[in-house]
Amino acid sequence: MKTPIDFYWFSGTGNTLLAVNRMAEIFRKSGSEVFLHKIEKTKSEEISLDNIIGLAFPVAYQSTYPVVWNFINKLPKTGKETRIFMVDTLMAFSGGVVGPLRAILQKKGYRTIGAKEISMPNNFLPVKVNPDNNRKKVGKGLLAAEEYAHSILRGTSRWGRIPLLSDLIF
Template identity: 50%
Template structure:
């Protein structure tokens, strides 16, 4: 059973995780459990309330998750209160390097891991599926998110780990994340803004979770070399002005509109 209040810390790239988190919040609230939502990119780990149940929600990236999400998880404060914590992630197919490693990180910090769930949602990278396939996956994902939230409320949820496999995939993921952050990768796969399409609204600047986009003197977005490839800018730009060199035929996917991220 969860404590009186849930503080749900989440990051969502193109909206899949946001849909999952909001669905779970609705179910928690309907069952008398108040929920506070906190964006990971705007949150400080040291300010986490250890008297509340902690929720973590984020997308899978390179078999685990983004560097700045890992940084938040690793910086969570230690607790001697057996603080309950649960996790949910949104993924296109396979992770392998997240469930076990996060379990061990929070357990060693003194938390009580009470539940984990991985929810398949439409892919937002490489190959984008058609609208019908995406909608069907979203519907199935929402059903799974609802069941998971009910399991947490009732105390039926669990969070185990497969030590050897998860640890191996975890280190493979860390290697991949290092390649992503390398100067060569950042130069070769740099996202750029088409000035002819751009209306200089600044939405991409506000949406970037790692402040990798700034505005030039003429107010056009300038992409730096610290991209985490969450694809917010390319998927949520109202004009589709940001190119994505890693997606088939430049197609993009978004589960929600930009304004839902800016609320």
């Protein structure tokens, strides 16, 4: 039987949740059990270390929100090489998330199996939003989410980083 996936997510304006739902759909189609959990309603100390863990969050101010960092910082250490992957959504540039997050998780004993940043519109901008462009961007982002989910299933996903740059920004 496949290892179940616990997908912990936070989404401010909905983009990240769209990506999470699309990825969950792909995982379920492949026969995996997927459980979605809101980060803000979950105690890190109580998560299962036997399942595969997914983390999903938006980029904000070239990092992410404190509620997400609090959740991550309080994740328990694991002696089981618990597999973990991340996905974030962003408008353009995250800088200080992917690399530092990998370092934190590896120090706690997790096996970091994949990281992906997905471009999405900024729903918060007070400028004239072009709905057609936004729809296209969301469509492209969701295709990227699908492809990423498939790569996790195939075991070809990677958690890359740009060490110096991301550490400096972090």
